Amino acid sequence: MTLSLNQWTTRRWTVREAVDGCARHGVEAIGLWRQNVAEQGLAESVRLVRDAGLRVSSLCRGGFLTGGDALDDNRRAIDEAAALNASCLVMVVGGLPGVVPGEPLGEISRDLPAARARVAESLQVLAPYAAEAGVRLALEPLHPVYCADRAVLSTLKQANDLAEPFGNVGVVVDTFHVWWDPEVLAEIARAKIFSYQVCDFLVPLPADVLLGRGMMGDGVIDFGPLTEAVRKAGYDGDIEVEIFNADVWARDPDEVMAEMVSRYARWIEPTPGLPG
Amino acid sequence: MTLSLNQWTTRRWTVREAVDGCARHGVEAIGLWRQNVAEQGLAESVRLVRDAGLRVSSLCRGGFLTGGDALDDNRRAIDEAAALNASCLVMVVGGLPGVVPGEPLGEISRDLPAARARVAESLQVLAPYAAEAGVRLALEPLHPVYCADRAVLSTLKQANDLAEPFGNVGVVVDTFHVWWDPEVLAEIARAKIFSYQVCDFLVPLPADVLLGRGMMGDGVIDFGPLTEAVRKAGYDGDIEVEIFNADVWARDPDEVMAEMVSRYARWIEPTPGLPG
Numbered sequence: 001m002t003l004s005l006n007q008w009t010t011r012r013w014t015v016r017e018a019v020d021g022c023a024r025h026g027v028e029a030i031g032l033w034r035q036n037v038a039e040q041g042l043a044e045s046v047r048l049v050r051d052a053g054l055r056v057s058s059l060c061r062g063g064f065l066t067g068g069d070a071l072d073d074n075r076r077a078i079d080e081a082a083a084l085n086a087s088c089l090v091m092v093v094g095g096l097p098g099v100v101p102g103e104p105l106g107e108i109s110r111d112l113p114a115a116r117a118r119v120a121e122s123l124q125v126l127a128p129y130a131a132e133a134g135v136r137l138a139l140e141p142l143h144p145v146y147c148a149d150r151a152v153l154s155t156l157k158q159a160n161d162l163a164e165p166f167g168n169v170g171v172v173v174d175t176f177h178v179w180w181d182p183e184v185l186a187e188i189a190r191a192k193i194f195s196y197q198v199c200d201f202l203v204p205l206p207a208d209v210l211l212g213r214g215m216m217g218d219g220v221i222d223f224g225p226l227t228e229a230v231r232k233a234g235y236d237g238d239i240e241v242e243i244f245n246a247d248v249w250a251r252d253p254d255e256v257m258a259e260m261v262s263r264y265a266r267w268i269e270p271t272p273g274l275p276g
Numbered sequence: 277m278t279l280s281l282n283q284w285t286t287r288r289w290t291v292r293e294a295v296d297g298c299a300r301h302g303v304e305a306i307g308l309w310r311q312n313v314a315e316q317g318l319a320e321s322v323r324l325v326r327d328a329g330l331r332v333s334s335l336c337r338g339g340f341l342t343g344g345d346a347l348d349d350n351r352r353a354i355d356e357a358a359a360l361n362a363s364c365l366v367m368v369v370g371g372l373p374g375v376v377p378g379e380p381l382g383e384i385s386r387d388l389p390a391a392r393a394r395v396a397e398s399l400q401v402l403a404p405y406a407a408e409a410g411v412r413l414a415l416e417p418l419h420p421v422y423c424a425d426r427a428v429l430s431t432l433k434q435a436n437d438l439a440e441p442f443g444n445v446g447v448v449v450d451t452f453h454v455w456w457d458p459e460v461l462a463e464i465a466r467a468k469i470f471s472y473q474v475c476d477f478l479v480p481l482p483a484d485v486l487l488g489r490g491m492m493g494d495g496v497i498d499f500g501p502l503t504e505a506v507r508k509a510g511y512d513g514d515i516e517v518e519i520f521n522a523d524v525w526a527r528d529p530d531e532v533m534a535e536m537v538s539r540y541a542r543w544i545e546p547t548p549g550l551p552g
Contacts, residue, residue: 149480
């Protein structure tokens with residue numbers, strides 16, 4: 001298990017700049033975002049990470065399965081993950097139909113169980129397609145505060161239950177989303193973990209709750225027990241630092257990377273069972 | 277089951293004004309807050325609700341058990357609930373030790389399981405005291421977004437498990453806090469429900485997430501299935517409308533009450549099994 005840069009931690013950087021940043025800071029893996037890959041060009045992105053010898057710890061993101069037909073776009077995302085040899089494609093499943101993040105409510109569906117059922121149905125189609133392509137799908141339960149607008153998948157238990165029937169479907173454990181859950185350690189123990197993402201939960205939250213993700217140590221999360229449980233569950237992949245935060249995004253990305261490396265060494269690496 | 281005004285929906289009003297408002301709008305029950313009762317005077321508040329023939333559907337609130345010693349203050353809250361003949365004392369259990377709502381983080385404890393254990397220990401002391409006084413304690417699980425600063429009790433399952441050993445300890449089901457929970461209907465079915473509170477979950481949330489509670493119909497909650505489950509679980513007490521919302525608080529409280537009555541008739545009363 002070693003540190004990986006999720007590219008939105010240094011959001012201003014292109015794929016090329018983020019790959020160069022990893023080399024400068026001794027980071028061996030990177031989590032990429034589809035829109036940044038599209039801007040750089042897929043073939044060029046593949047070449048950049050390969051030439052730099054970087055592992056692609058995840059591609060963010062497929063999903064948004066609860067609204068209109070999203071299957072074609074998800075098939076494209078799977079193809080991109082295959083081309084990049086990404087360890088997994090992160091799936092953010094979408095909120096209630098009609099709810100648009102950040103927009104006032106218009107015509108929406110309030111039928112939460114139906115939206116959840118739609119996610120399960122979509123997986124029946126996408127999991128075999130991904131298996132053909134040699135791609136693993138990582139379902140990401142999001143904090144319940146995002147249930148209406150971003151992901152009706154709200155607990156690790158739900159994600160584990162959905163992933164169970166498929167060999168190539170697992171979960172993302174993201175500390176920000178799961179730290180509060182009374183069942184989290186038991187659910188980590190039974191999880192097929194395809195990605196482990198860390199960042200802190202800021203209190204008080206900023207006005208836009210999407211940007212409440214802070215550097216490790218700046219919030220309320222006790223990282224040791226979570227990281228230890230992930231390790232004990234058998235996960236030995238990369239640990240992505242993924243921070244959405246207006247202050248972090250405003251800073252020089254090189255400074256952000258240096259801080260990320262030192263925070264990781266202080267808050268994550270000392271965990272028993274981790275090489276570090 | 278009939279409509280009750282939680283007094284913070286008309287926050288500007290004193291106990292006397294809220295009691296008069298209930299009479300004007302045909303509302304038969306009221307949920308009171310301790311600080312408002314203290315301002316009005318306890319004996320005077322008792323007299324006002326008795327003379328108006330109002331039921332006191334709850335007293336808000338005891339709790340905040342995770343920080344320093346809160347037992348004496350909770351004993352006083354229990355005594356007040358007894359004097360008011362409140363149907364229950366609502367318990368908001370408190371967040372991580374050292375975290376102050378709305379304040380930047382200082383020295384805090386990140387040990388969430390320890391904070392949760394402290395709640396269980398405090399109940400061992402407070403439940404018998406309340407039983408002596410003839411008072412029922414209603415544990416309120418709060419939305420996980422408040423886990424750090426207001427309540428480490430984050431799911432109805434946790435609250436049910438904590439309440440189980442005590443005859444006079446039950447739960448509050450508040451739609452705002454539980455609507456997202458994949459287990460909510462099963463947990464309502466097994467709950468000792470002492471209070472049912474309704475309001476909507478606004479999307480997007482306002483800058484202060486505490487004030488994200490809206491009038492029924494203004495947010496994303498599907499009230500029918502929740503209200504039906506509460507009814508089927510055997511609850512036949514009052515249904516409190518409790519709204520924390522800067523826009524609602526800025527309006528004429530009489531207008532707010534009129535709207536509350538009509539929203540209740542539209543969104544809550546048509547539920548199968550409810551008299552209405």
